[in-house]
Amino acid sequence: MERVPVRELDAKERVKNFEEVCLGYNEEEAVLEASRCINCKNSKCVQNCPVGVNIPKFIEYIKNKDFKQAAEVVFDYNSLPSICGRVCPQESQCEGGCILGIKGQPVAIGKLERFVGDYVLENNIEVYEKKEQNGKKVAVVGSGPAGLSCASTLARLGYSVTIFEALHEAGGVLVYGIPEFRLPKDKVVKKEIENLIKLGVEIKTNVIVGRTITIEELLEDYQAVFVGTGAGLPRFMGIKGENANGVYSANEFLTRANLMKAFLNEYETPIKIGKKVAVIGGGNVAMDAARTAVRLGAEVHIVYRRTEDEMPSRLEELHHAKEEGIIFDTLTNPVEILQDENGWVKGMVLRKMELGEADESGRRSPIEVEGSDYVENFDTVVMAIGTIPNPLISYTTSEIQINKRKCIVVEEDTGKTTMDGVYAGGDAVTGAATVILAMGAGKKAAYAIDEYIKANS
């Protein structure tokens, strides 16, 4: 049997709005797709899942239409299935290991996970019992997936947890980065956060730890601290003209559009976008920026120095981007941004590249083709070439050691930092990675914090 196709908004229509593109499976479709799983002995899918969700088991329950049981299995491992089902790179994780994928298409594990997560949200099912509080307090810094999962795990162990978030809204990249058309905010992210509040977690926004309050001060009131501050600091290429008007980091562009809703007239944050936009990069962030720019009415080019095969973005995003008419200029790298007399971007000098030997990450590294420079006109340029951890906490807390990539140094198994009582996880530790890894790290640290507090009291 073929994989059950998932319903999507038509590309021509959806580029005019910000509505979610993928509509997901309904009950009937989910049950049908679940029936494709042959429940193989080896379960490569489970081995490939960073948090080891018991995939065959939850799929079995879907097959039997016992969605509540399916949810219980998933939530044992993953507290944010509606989110992970939408944003995990399934093709290189669970679905990449599926035995059906050898000859045909793997089971749509991501879509089934999303189905289970949405079922719980839509039917207001309480998957977690509220546990009696043990009177101990833990502070969580940052409300991205790492912080959310750490807080949720600790709350379920009986701790009273307070999350401190620098921005005015909780969710981290889930609210300021990933766009509505891929991850709906009211329907999914806010609901997940409300569920956390129901568990008794308190969220304090507008608190910049390191500035408003220091880690040392937090440790006076809380038995332990978890740092999940992400990798928010955007990198630039360091080429000429990069500070011209009309050059944005992807974070700025996406924050204006997503968090501040600049595309709606009644919101006050401005956004300015030209007719022709270049997005530099080939990851999820680049795809999100490009697809946002399309929705704001521009002709959009992805400029990437390797080929499509090396693009780190999720496969689904790449497909969607192409359907939406985004032009891929691969094996191309900007060398200079050109500006007009008022300091606005007017184009770029681009250089052709070719692929050389594989580098340490296994990807073939691009080499410049001499004499291949050419000029192309653009009026907006978005840099999506990566981010590094924000140095605010390490600036202000010398006891927390960081490495030369500005990432917080932790003990692998526990997330323990070099400062007593302080744990860390997610992008702040790994550098820009994935939602599921951040979530897994937050959960792991929660158990370590539990042990630490028990041992110290």
Added chain:
Amino acid sequence: MMYRIVKKEVLAENIYLFDVKAPMVAKSAKPGQFVIVRIDEKGERIPLTICDYDNNKGIVTIVVQAIGASTMKLSRLNVGEKLCDFAGPLGKPSEFIHMTVEELKNKKYLFVAGGVGAAPVYPQVKYLNELGIKSDVIVGARNKELVIFENEFKELGCNLYICTDDGSYGIKGRVTDVINSLVNQGEKYDEVVAIGPMVMMKFVSMLTKKLGIKTTVSLNSIMVDGTGMCGACRVTVGGETKFTCVDGPEFDGHLVDFDVAMKRQNMFRDEEVRRLHHSEGCSCF
């Protein structure tokens, strides 16, 4: 959590002072830092320099010049009304807060304030004053009506020089003229701190470079988050890209590329005009 306005004062035409109840910010605020304010759920994040703070009362003072759609909306709020967000303190505090009284005693500071720049200069002068260090202060404005904080500076007992472009009050001329004449009279300064419009900071920096006086400026770049996450606030300092919100807002004025900074500051001017127009009820474009 909302942040209540407990006091409002009109300082000059279109310039307003607000005391806002924000205990966590008041507790940690230091001279040189700023806050990000959002008026309501649909508002933008507005960066504003902290101009005073009272830890005991949990109050932070900000001064707003109503020039854009959002600052105009802010200026219409009254005592008792609440701001939806008030995040801070942000940015690095002024360098001198890391110095000992002994070190500071040997230094002479000249503060140069242009327009509403007098507001962020005030906590710096006050801080030094509380350590027993008197500074010289120049306050420049277009005309008499726009001179603010005169009494506050006088109360601190500093040497205050006021100048106006049109000569309607104090010395007729620009702040750079006053700096020149003070130096010509033999005043010796170890450091100049200049806060005001970009052009003013540019010309002060050019002058002090010639005079060989170290100069600190506070940049009011365009910002979104104010936490180092977006890079909207980037400026070129000494040939390197820096983020005003985390690496600044204070920088060495002799190293700042003011021309790029000024261009970037005007990036959303057309958009602002359009929105201002809309917010006044018109929907013509």
